[in-house]
Amino acid sequence: MEFERIEELINEKKYVQVKEILSEMNEVDVAELLKPYNPHMTLLLFRMLPKDLAAEVFARFSTEQQMDIINSITSEELRNIVDELFFDDMIDLIEEMPANVVSKILTHTDKKERELINEFLKYPSDSAGGLTTIEYVNLKKSMTVQEAMKHIKEVGLNTETIYTCYVTDKNRILEGIVSLKDLVTSDDHIIIEDIMETDIIKVNTHLDQEEAANIFRRYGFLALPVVDNENRLTGIITVDDIMNVISQEATEDFQKMAAISPSDEEYLDVSIWKLAKNRLPWLLILMVSATFTGRIMGRYEDVLISIAILGTFIPMLMDTGGNAGSQSSTLIIRGLAIEEIKVSDGLKILFKEFGVSMIVGLILAIINFLRLLVIERVGILVAVTVSIALVVTVILSKVIGGILPIFAKKLKMDPAIMAGPLITTIVDALSLLAYFAIATAMLGL
Amino acid sequence: MEFERIEELINEKKYVQVKEILSEMNEVDVAELLKPYNPHMTLLLFRMLPKDLAAEVFARFSTEQQMDIINSITSEELRNIVDELFFDDMIDLIEEMPANVVSKILTHTDKKERELINEFLKYPSDSAGGLTTIEYVNLKKSMTVQEAMKHIKEVGLNTETIYTCYVTDKNRILEGIVSLKDLVTSDDHIIIEDIMETDIIKVNTHLDQEEAANIFRRYGFLALPVVDNENRLTGIITVDDIMNVISQEATEDFQKMAAISPSDEEYLDVSIWKLAKNRLPWLLILMVSATFTGRIMGRYEDVLISIAILGTFIPMLMDTGGNAGSQSSTLIIRGLAIEEIKVSDGLKILFKEFGVSMIVGLILAIINFLRLLVIERVGILVAVTVSIALVVTVILSKVIGGILPIFAKKLKMDPAIMAGPLITTIVDALSLLAYFAIATAMLGL
Numbered sequence: 001m002e003f004e005r006i007e008e009l010i011n012e013k014k015y016v017q018v019k020e021i022l023s024e025m026n027e028v029d030v031a032e033l034l035k036p037y038n039p040h041m042t043l044l045l046f047r048m049l050p051k052d053l054a055a056e057v058f059a060r061f062s063t064e065q066q067m068d069i070i071n072s073i074t075s076e077e078l079r080n081i082v083d084e085l086f087f088d089d090m091i092d093l094i095e096e097m098p099a100n101v102v103s104k105i106l107t108h109t110d111k112k113e114r115e116l117i118n119e120f121l122k123y124p125s126d127s128a129g130g131l132t133t134i135e136y137v138n139l140k141k142s143m144t145v146q147e148a149m150k151h152i153k154e155v156g157l158n159t160e161t162i163y164t165c166y167v168t169d170k171n172r173i174l175e176g177i178v179s180l181k182d183l184v185t186s187d188d189h190i191i192i193e194d195i196m197e198t199d200i201i202k203v204n205t206h207l208d209q210e211e212a213a214n215i216f217r218r219y220g221f222l223a224l225p226v227v228d229n230e231n232r233l234t235g236i237i238t239v240d241d242i243m244n245v246i247s248q249e250a251t252e253d254f255q256k257m258a259a260i261s262p263s264d265e266e267y268l269d270v271s272i273w274k275l276a277k278n279r280l281p282w283l284l285i286l287m288v289s290a291t292f293t294g295r296i297m298g299r300y301e302d303v304l305i306s307i308a309i310l311g312t313f314i315p316m317l318m319d320t321g322g323n324a325g326s327q328s329s330t331l332i333i334r335g336l337a338i339e340e341i342k343v344s345d346g347l348k349i350l351f352k353e354f355g356v357s358m359i360v361g362l363i364l365a366i367i368n369f370l371r372l373l374v375i376e377r378v379g380i381l382v383a384v385t386v387s388i389a390l391v392v393t394v395i396l397s398k399v400i401g402g403i404l405p406i407f408a409k410k411l412k413m414d415p416a417i418m419a420g421p422l423i424t425t426i427v428d429a430l431s432l433l434a435y436f437a438i439a440t441a442m443l444g445l
Numbered sequence: 446m447e448f449e450r451i452e453e454l455i456n457e458k459k460y461v462q463v464k465e466i467l468s469e470m471n472e473v474d475v476a477e478l479l480k481p482y483n484p485h486m487t488l489l490l491f492r493m494l495p496k497d498l499a500a501e502v503f504a505r506f507s508t509e510q511q512m513d514i515i516n517s518i519t520s521e522e523l524r525n526i527v528d529e530l531f532f533d534d535m536i537d538l539i540e541e542m543p544a545n546v547v548s549k550i551l552t553h554t555d556k557k558e559r560e561l562i563n564e565f566l567k568y569p570s571d572s573a574g575g576l577t578t579i580e581y582v583n584l585k586k587s588m589t590v591q592e593a594m595k596h597i598k599e600v601g602l603n604t605e606t607i608y609t610c611y612v613t614d615k616n617r618i619l620e621g622i623v624s625l626k627d628l629v630t631s632d633d634h635i636i637i638e639d640i641m642e643t644d645i646i647k648v649n650t651h652l653d654q655e656e657a658a659n660i661f662r663r664y665g666f667l668a669l670p671v672v673d674n675e676n677r678l679t680g681i682i683t684v685d686d687i688m689n690v691i692s693q694e695a696t697e698d699f700q701k702m703a704a705i706s707p708s709d710e711e712y713l714d715v716s717i718w719k720l721a722k723n724r725l726p727w728l729l730i731l732m733v734s735a736t737f738t739g740r741i742m743g744r745y746e747d748v749l750i751s752i753a754i755l756g757t758f759i760p761m762l763m764d765t766g767g768n769a770g771s772q773s774s775t776l777i778i779r780g781l782a783i784e785e786i787k788v789s790d791g792l793k794i795l796f797k798e799f800g801v802s803m804i805v806g807l808i809l810a811i812i813n814f815l816r817l818l819v820i821e822r823v824g825i826l827v828a829v830t831v832s833i834a835l836v837v838t839v840i841l842s843k844v845i846g847g848i849l850p851i852f853a854k855k856l857k858m859d860p861a862i863m864a865g866p867l868i869t870t871i872v873d874a875l876s877l878l879a880y881f882a883i884a885t886a887m888l889g890l
Contacts, residue, residue, distance in 0.1 A: 024644050028664050149629065156630040163608050163625070163667075180608070180625060184594065185601040199469050217692060219473050220685030222608075222667060239684050240665030246688060247662060250695035251779055254702075258775035258865065259768055266785045267776050268793060272800035279772050280805055286768050287809055288816075293760035301753045308746045311756060315738035315763065315873055322767070323704055323731050323866045327724050330703035331712050334696055340711045348713060355717040360725055364732055371733075394728075420703065420865055421768045428760055 003033055010045070019048040027056035035061075039068040047077075055084030062269070063096045070101055075108075082108040086160055088133040088241070091120050128212045129205035131245065132226045132235035137165040141175055141193035145186045152180070160238050164223040167196050172232040174200060174225055202227050205234050210249045214339050216242045253337055257330065257419035259286065286425050293318075293428045300436045309378060310439055313386045314432070317393055320364065321431045322424035325397030328353050329423050332405040333415045346406045353402035354395065361394030385435075385442045392438070393431035400427060448478055455490070464493040472501035480506075484513040492522075500529030507714075508541045515546055520553075527553040531605055533578040533686070536565050573657045574650035576690065577671045577680035582610040586620055586638035590631045597625070605683050609668045612641050617677040619645060619670055647672050650679050657682060658690045659784050698782055702775065702864035704731065731870050738763075738873045745881045754823060755884055758831045759877070765809065766838040766876040767869035773798050773846030774868050778860045781850060791851045798847035799840065806839035830880075830887045837883070838876035845872060 009018045022030055022045070030053065034042045046069060049057060058066065058081050070078060082105055085093070094102050094117060106114060116134065123129025137159050139148050148165065156162045165183070167176040176196030186195055202225040203212050216224060216239060224237045252262040259282035263270065270278075297304065297314075304311045332349060335341030341349070365387040372383040401423045405415035454463045467475055467490070475498065479487045491514060494502060503511065503526050515523060527550060530538070539547050539562060551559060561579065568574025582604050584593050593610065601607045610628070612621040621641030631640055647670040648657050661669060661684060669682045697707040704727035708715065715723075742749065742759070749756045777794060780786030786794070810832040817828040846868045850860035 026644070026646065026664060153630050156626055162629060180629070181601055184607060184625070184629075185598050199471070201471065217688045219471060220688065222684070239667070239688070243662045243665065243684070243688065243691060246691050247695070247783055250692075250699075251783065254699070254775050254779045257699075258771045260772050260776070267780045267797075268786065268790060272797055272804065275797065275801045276804040276808075279769070279801065280808060283765060283768055283772075283805060283809060284812065287761060287765045287813065290761040290764040291816075293764070294757040297760065298754070298757040301757075304756060305750055305753060308750060309743070311749060312739040312743040312746075314759070315742065315877075316732060316735040318760065318763070319735040319738075319870060319873065320728060320732045322869070323728055324724070326703045326865065327705050327728075330699050331705070334699045335712045338692055338696070341713065345713060352712075352717055352720065356720045356724065359717065359721040360728060363721075363725060364728060367729065368732065371736075420771065424767070425764060428764065432760075 003029075006033060010041075015048065018045070022048055023050050023053060027053055027060060030057045031060035035065070039065075039072070043069060043072050047073075051080050052084050055081050055089075059085060059089035059093070066093060067097065067101060070097075070104060078104065079108040086133055087116075087120075087135055087235075088131065088160075091117065091130075092125075094121065095125065123205055126209045127205065128203045128207040128209060128226050128237060129234065131209055131212065131237045131241050132205065133160050133238065134235040135159045136223075136236045137162050138233075139165050139167045139178065139192055141167050141169075141191070141196060143192045144188065145183055145190045145192070145195075146188040148178075148183055148192055149188075152183075161223050161236070164236070166225055166233055166236070167192060168233050174202065174227060174231070174233045176200065177225065200225065203237075204229065209245050210337070212237060213242050213245045213249060217246065217338075249337070253333065253416045256414065256416035257333065257421075259283065259419075259421040282421065286421055289425045290428065293425070293432055296429060296432045296436070303436060303439060307382070307439075307443065309382060310385075310435075313389075314435070316368075317386070317389055317431050317435055318424075318428050320390065321393040321397040321427040322420065324357065324360065324394045325401035325423040325427045326420035328356075328398045328401030329405055329419050332402050333419060336405060336409055336415050343406055343409050346403065346410075349402045349406060350399065353398045357395040357398035358391075360398070361391040364394060365390045381442055385439050388442075389431065389435040389438050392434045393427070396430050396434070397423070397427045400430075448474075451478060455486075460493065463490070467493055468495050468498060472498055472505060476502045476505035480510070484510075484517070488514060488517050492518075496525050497529050500526050500534075504530060504534035504538070511538060512542065512546060515542075515549060523549065524553040531578055532561075532565075532580055532680075533576065533605075536562065536575075537570075539566065540570065568650055571654045572650065573648045573652040573654060573671050573682060574679065576654055576657065576682045576686050577650065578605045578683065579680040580604045581668075581681045582607050583678075584610050584612045584623065584637055586612050586614075586636070586641060588637045589633065590628055590635045590637070590640075591633035593623075593628055593637055594633075597628075605681070606668050609666075609681070611670055611678055611681070612637060613678050619647060619672060619676070619678045621645065622670065645670065648682075649674065654690050655694045655782070658687050658694060661687045662691065662783075694782070698778065698861045701859065701861035702778065704728065704864075704866040727866065731866055734870045735873065738870070738877055741874060741877045741881070748881060748884060752827070752884075752888065754827060755830075755880075758834075759880070761813075762831070762834055762838055762876055762880055763869075763873050765835065766842040766872040767865065769802065769805065769839045770842035770846035770868035770872045771865035773801075773843045774850055774864050777847050777850040778864060781854055781860050788851055788854050791848065791855075794847045794851060795844065798843045802840040802843035803836075805843070806836040809839060810835045826887055830884050833887075834876070834880040834883050837879045838872070841875050841879065842868070842872045845875075 006018060006021055034045050042065065046054060094105060135158060137152055137155060152162050163180045165178050166174060167178060169175055176198045177200055178192060178196040182195050201219060203215065205226055205228055212224065222239045226234045226237060228234050248264055255262045261278040261281065263278055332341060368390055369383050369387040372378050372386060404418040408415045408418050451463060451466055479490050487510065491499060539550060580603060582597055582600060597607050608625045610623050611619060612623060614620055621643045622645055623637060623641040627640050646664065648660065650671055650673055667684045671679045671682060673679050693709055700707040706723040706726065708723055777786060813835055814828050814832040817823050817831060849863040853860045853863050
């Protein structure tokens with residue numbers, strides 16, 4: 001990173017040198033460098049970029065910056081960007097822009113392209129179709145390796161990847177794939193049909209992007225063909241986009257599991273109001289649910305007044321239950337997300353969580369029992385009551401935490417909802433009921 | 446997936462057909478298909494595979510299966526696997542195997558290879574060096590494109606990727622990189638030096654794998670060069686390995702944030718004892734910490750006895766505080782992990798979280814206040830007390846939840862520790878103190 005040096009040159013208005021350095025830089029770094037400047041300065045620097053780099057940098061700008069640029073540049077400059085943009089970036093752009101800007105952009109496309117754009121705008125942005133690009137290398141099975149290489153040389157610079165090539169028939173049905181590695185290491189006269197892979201792993205346009213990402217990770221692919229319901233090749237997904245999906249899906253799960261409405265905007269870019277809006281609904285639901293736990297305490301007011309010390313163990317019981325349940329639910333939710341766990345593993349999980357909770361619960365209870373007797377010096381009956389309640393709480397929490405995500409998945413709900421916060425609320429109420437039941441039995445209240 | 450059909454054929458002992466189908470399958474699917482069989486059957490099927498596929502399938506087996514195979518096959522068969530294995534898979538294998546198996550493997554390597562293996566075994570498995578493979582295409586800057594393509598054709602099949610080629614001088618210093626795309630789309634007589642990229646993004650062998658993954662995601666790379674402290678090219682990291690790292694690092698954070706010692710084994714493969722061992726330490730620490738909260742309740746026993754209804758709002762206050770704090774800490778921990786947030790953003794976060802907590806706290810408090818008056822029908826003073834305590838709790842939780850991960854990062858600790866469970870425990874105690882302070886003041890106790 002030589003950001004500081006470039007900023008110095010900009011401040012000294014040594015634009016010739018700036019232009020030279022920018023044109024050699026990676027588009028990701030240029031976009032980041034230009035981000036903090038005011039619109040006027042960003043535009044000035046943006047105009048220094050070579051045509052292809054400009055389009056790549058433009059694709060990485062925020063929606064706001066893209067709008068500023070489109071509203072400031074000439075029609076000719078906009079045509080250059082539209083020409084150079086990859087198709088998937090173009091779709092992303094059109095999805096984000098207001099109608100008047102979209103029509104400005106579309107004046108620079110031809111009829112065929114507009115039809116294609118309309119078709120792609122129908123795919124949800126979190127589906128395989130939403131990640132698909134149409135700039136791939138298309139070969140025919142009758143070509144020789146030499147002909148294929150010549151074709152790649154001609155179209156290569158305008159495709160997102162040339163490393164996997166797709167063989168289709170005249171109806172666009174995908175017949176095979178051939179990697180550039182196979183082409184480069186094969187002799188010139190060999191026919192594509194003889195080296196192409198026909199056992200093709202492909203996805204439908206409507207597949208969820210998370211499942212597409214799991215296929216990439218499973219097989220280590222660089223690109224994946226996407227077909228429509230008639231098995232015609234729609235386009236391809238490339239691995240660079242999938243890396244973002246893998247991160248983004250994990251981020252979404254982190255948010256959901258912390259009781260936040262998921263958002264893919266960066267924390268620092270989101271306004272305080274929006275942050276509050278994303279967090280309020282679940283806090284509210286959980287706050288109201290937690291009042292049931294309060295009601296249970298209210299019902300046993302007499303118990304709490306007659307043996308007040310019982311109340312002081314409630315935070316410990318509730319926290320331990322919440323933590324034990326979160327541990328289990330987190331492992332299961334994550335396992336489901338990366339397909340290490342299937343819904344059919346439900347019984348195995350039940351068995352495992354019961355076993356784990358017995359071990360963990362007993363050890364915690366023994367330590368707690370000794371602590372109560374030796375350090376807190378409470379009566380033995382109280383110590384026994386709290387310790388039994390602890391074992392019951394841990395078992396309840398872990399079994400519920402392990403099983404609820406599986407149920408959610410079975411009901412086609414998102415398992416990530418069954419995470420810490422909700423599990424805690426459920427377990428709080430149950431463990432309190434158990435605690436008071438055990439206390440009234442043990443202490444004869 | 447035609448797993449069922451193959452299993453049928455296996456059961457019918459139609460091995461000729463099985464062999465044919467297996468040889469056409471992806472190595473990932475073959476490894477998965479062979480996994481559930483007994484060692485004898487796995488070996489039988491494994492021996493049907495063509496040499497190169499066998500090595501790829503072998504690399505994907507579990508440690509146990511690899512040991513079974515090594516102990517059952519002939520020395521000649523083992524040599525074939527060792528010859529065909531990619532270097533990074535070889536290192537992974539040697540790291541996992543017991544000494545006697547390792548020496549068996551090493552008899553099939555020459556002296557130079559053994560030296561290289563020893564060098565690579567020194568890199569921690571979660572460093573860039575631990576992901577590095579030495580099978581890359583090495584070019585010289587004086588070559589023409591035609592010469593380069595001829596070289597790639599010769600060595601291509603034995604390298605992990607040919608899509609990025611590395612130009613080094615005679616001391617192995619990295620001088621440039623050139624993509625196969627540039628080679629294929631350039632004319633034959635062009636000199637590599639004229640098309641190679643010299644502004645190279647590379648990493649040191651000792652860099653943490655998570656940071657290497659962030660570089661891949663940022664730039665959308667297919668491969669990344671790894672250099673030693675003398676800037677000599679050690680090898681490359683390829684994107685297929687990085688996809689696993691991205692997932693694995695997220696999984697580790699999920700575990701740490703749920704107070705579990707991280708493990709990269711699959712849930713269903715881990716024994717109940719090991720699961721219990723991973724979960725106990727934090728549960729114990731948090732259980733003991735939660736007793737402080739209990740002590741606070743004990744100290745205010747008189748208050749709780751004189752106005753017993755105050756006790757019934759404690760679960761709601763504690764849960765809301767825990768949830769509000771988890772929301773903030775989760776967003777900050779995740780932002781730090783994927784480098785959307787830097788330690789220097791601390792003040793911005795403080796400001797944001799304070800703003801968000803004011804909004805969220807006030808709305809929750811108002812709803813709660815009305816609920817207390819209308820539904821629970823408590824006295825107005827109690828309702829005011831609980832509502833003020835709620836605002837204070839939410840503000841405390843969110844500010845603490847937002848800031849502690851930043852502090853952890855600053856102190857070179859893992860921010861993921863400052864997640865829900867620990868934040869909840871801290872906030873529990875603080876919110877109770879605030880609650881009782883407000884109650885004694887408001888209610889004149």
